[in-house]
Amino acid sequence: MKYTKQFTFWMLMMFAACLNVVAQKSKKKATTPGNVPVFTQFVYKGNDAVYNENPLKEDEFYTPILQGCYPDPSIVRRGDDYFLVVSSFSMFPGVPIFHSKDLVNWKQIGHVLDRPSQLKVETAGVSSGIYAPAITYNPHNETFYMITTQIAGGIGNMVVKTKDPFKGWGDVIKLNFNGIDPSLFFDDDGKAYVVHNDAPDPGKELYNGHRVIKIWEYDVEKDDVIPGTDKIIVDGGVDLSQKPIWIEAPHIYKKNGKYYLMCAEGGTADWHSEVIFISDHPKGPYKPAPNNPILTQRYLGKDRKNRVEWAGHADLVEGPDGKYYGVFLAIRPNNKGRVNTGRETFILPVDWSGTFPVFENGLIPLKPKLPTPAGVKNLNGKDGYFPNGNFTIEEHFKNINLDYRWIAMRGPRENFISIAPQGGLVINPFENNIKAQKPVSALFHRQQHNSFEVTTTLKYAPQSEKDLAGLVCYQSEAFNYVFGITKKGNENYIVLARTERKGPPRPGNAPQTTIIASAPIDVKNPVQLQIVADHDDYKFNYSVNGGAFQNLGGTVSGDILSTNVAGGFTGNLIGLYATSGNDILP
Template sequence: MMQFSVTTLSGKKTSAYMLALAMLLGSGAQAQKKKQAPVNNQPVFTQFVYQGDDQIYKDHPLKEGEFYSPVLQGCYPDPSITRKGDDYYLVNSSFSMVPGVPIFHSNDLVNWKQLGHVLDRPSQLKVEKAGISAGIYAPDIKYNKYNNTFYMITTQIAGGIGNMVVKTQDPAKGWSDPIKLQFDGIDPSLFFDDNGKAYIVHNDAPPKALYNGHRCIKIWEYDLEKDAIIPGTDKVIVDGGVDITQKPIWIEGPHLYKKNGRYYLMCAEGGTGGWHSEVIFVSNDAKGPFVPANNNPILTQRYFPKDRANKVDWAGHADLVEGPGGKYYAVFLAVRPNDKNRVNTGRETFMLPVDWSGEFPVFENGLVPLKPAIKMPAGVVNQQGQNGFLANGNFTFKDDLTAAKPDFRWIGVRGARENFITTGKNGVTIQPFPVTIKATGPTSTLFYRQQHASFDATVKLSYAPRSEKELAGIVCYQKETYNFVFGVTTKGSDRYLVLEKTANGESTLLGSVKIAAQGDIRLKVAAKGDAYTFSYAMDNEQFTSVGGTVSGDILSTDVAGGFTGALIGLYATSANDVLIP
């Protein structure tokens, strides 16, 4: 994805993050209130089944002592990781998804469970009017052993919040309300020194921009008692990147570490697209001067043929942690393009072992084409998909949607799930909002991330719309201006199933079919790489396609823009605008 700068009102240059914000917030639709007026005849969804079918996992079954990377498939970008004893915690960017900042726990770096979300209350998250790629950027999680406190620091590009921090002494028991931090820029990260001092490093505009994409890394001293930066302590510690004479772009995502008495600053460089990489610097003082390693970048996928098989690309934005037995590991983002080189699953969380026996950390196989499996830490048993641990590879996720509290993998966009769903023994009832999926505001849609290039997802729907303004069904959603709607509506006294495509804000009806006036219907979306199909079945009949095979290119980051991956949604609206001829 191309990276370029934009001049803000303050005259500063900022990254593509901020450009995306400007475009997305200007798309015009208004956010809805938290509670909508109820309507009668609400759709009920049940028996959701999602099944992955990627060829790479068929061709590369796990061997003894291996586990798959990415460890979190689908839109789980910008990972950050920390450790307390034998407990590891990992967080990801969530942009305008609600709840915000998914948090995961492991005791061995292989088997992960989702604890919930860091930002799970309206007082913490203000994304109701934000575009899908605004909201929460690049969270950093750190444990401070000196006060037994966990911190999550991030940039919330919404609600006038900006850079903020929340904290807790137990990540499983909830986090504080945000504490607003008084500095500009994005991607803040905390560092706790062994002398009790604390620092924040972050991306910012340079004192004087010399070229397009010129950024810098700043450091501040941080007051742990006041939870505030100490005014006047800021300093630019990296200007431009590894070698400013080469005009490096988008130095960001910084993390500061200390090992053997020296300070290491690791950053992403090159933008979030094809030139993405990870670089590292060293200093004898937390505030520099920092000297780049001679072997930068230490992680990238940018030097390999574009048409290579099983391509992993855009690798960078990494974080390090000391794992079992003193062995280091890194989490980072990368993408797995499909057969048409589209990025529908978005930026995912990958992992690699790291050799830090020398002066600088070395990502093991981080400078060759990434493989689907890596070696497990010694003595670990792979329990993925069992005992409550998340699965990866080709897995099946089944949910009858009757649980009192939805699985953490179900999310809203811009609005909380609880504002439009009711669970019961028959499934989940969605209260339709009087807005469509095209609104830049909360919609009545329950989302699940697309986690494979090839997959199918089915759901059973009980619904009898009473007007042409009512529709319920499945959506495949990249953003408000790029999506598919596959739903049940009505025309006159007849019930119809329609398939609509919206690309760059322009909607096209791809197919429609009259269906039985009564009875439950099963809806399915399936993909084989770029080829998507939408089909339905009544009772126990075979599935019938509507609209034929269509390209899924509009669900790709590199077509739709932004920073998220495709979502599969259970959708209802009382403002349907799909016209049946």
């Protein structure tokens, strides 16, 4: 009996070992099957004339400080540390957070919302999700707060907290009030308040775009507004008789015993501006400054060089030199007036020597350069600091710890990416294609210049017409270009397709896809794919067997990649993309 047990044991062990060998072989084969693409290189090069024509001196830095789609900035200081957050909509992870010691050099330290439990955007449109985050520090409990509106997942207004922004943020706490753009204010006496944009009281809306700013007292122990404490403190804007639109993005500051309420006004496009009010009490009444707006570019001619437009949605902070600074969003349109880079984060010094703060040179054409604060050295792009100007980003995908600039859409990037044993980024394709309002298997990098070049190297052998991998220029699920390799019959093809929706989104008005060009392609060896953009002109090129680049489809318009054509609030994203649900047929 003893012999039988031993024999059985060893037979089972040998059988298990055989199964393990088979499993390991199977696993190795399954790592990169033919229809799973491997991207072994990604190079992004910016080439904007404004930077070539305005080189930096030793004591200067560029603004915007965050190029590309980094809108709605909010900033806070604790001691010598500055933290800045921006909107992320349905990008995943959400709410990029940056750190600086001097307001010139910034490092991204992560994302505030980095877990699916915090970010419910699985079926949200690109411009839904996270709107206008505001970061604040409460010295009374030594806690940082990030309050925002999540237009997805039934969440609405919410807050998350941390004692240390370098170590992550807590779970979402839902807040019980309507409206958007909330911001917290902690007074010297320990009391807390929330201000936000909201609709007028029922029956009191006077015109389209008529909004109000509302304030609530906030219970720090329960983390919610106190019922019955709400009050409208601004109706319409600076002057209701002028029918101001979209008063929003409020922040309260306290200086010399006075309370200041700063808001964006005029909508987020051509008429955008920043305005300021003053009061003796956080709950008002608030009186507008006589010199409003304190920041805008709306009165300036369209023919000026190096145009900056749509300036507003600002936040103020005291700098290391004792001077105030303001971060704000603005756009730099291309030569056709398109907004492909989206809303970017700018900075200006603020003169607060008088009663009201005023953005220095904020009412005249904004310049691309600013002097650094005294004693600050510009470390542009060095030692992990965020690059500015014309820069090159090169990625060889040697490990899974990618730079924070790489993002996914509507779900974690870890759900579809891995690193091949020999190196290179593996994208395990979802059945959802790029037009789906669902998570898509694309790893995105923001377009950060009006003129740029992107090159990637792709090893890929599609197995059927349902398989496609390549590059995508993605403004949204309804406006995008796909430039990839697929199959038709027994032939492999490279294809360029344009998707756009004609007219407003409504039931039955689906986006339409047009095949611009296609050609047979040899995929025995890695293929290089390239996008070259010069303002509104985009070219899609490819190279096989290390040869010269060939163009596919000629020069095409970047119009559908622009906010003011496609709508929404995001800029163009450049994606390494794959799908097993392809419907683009050569």
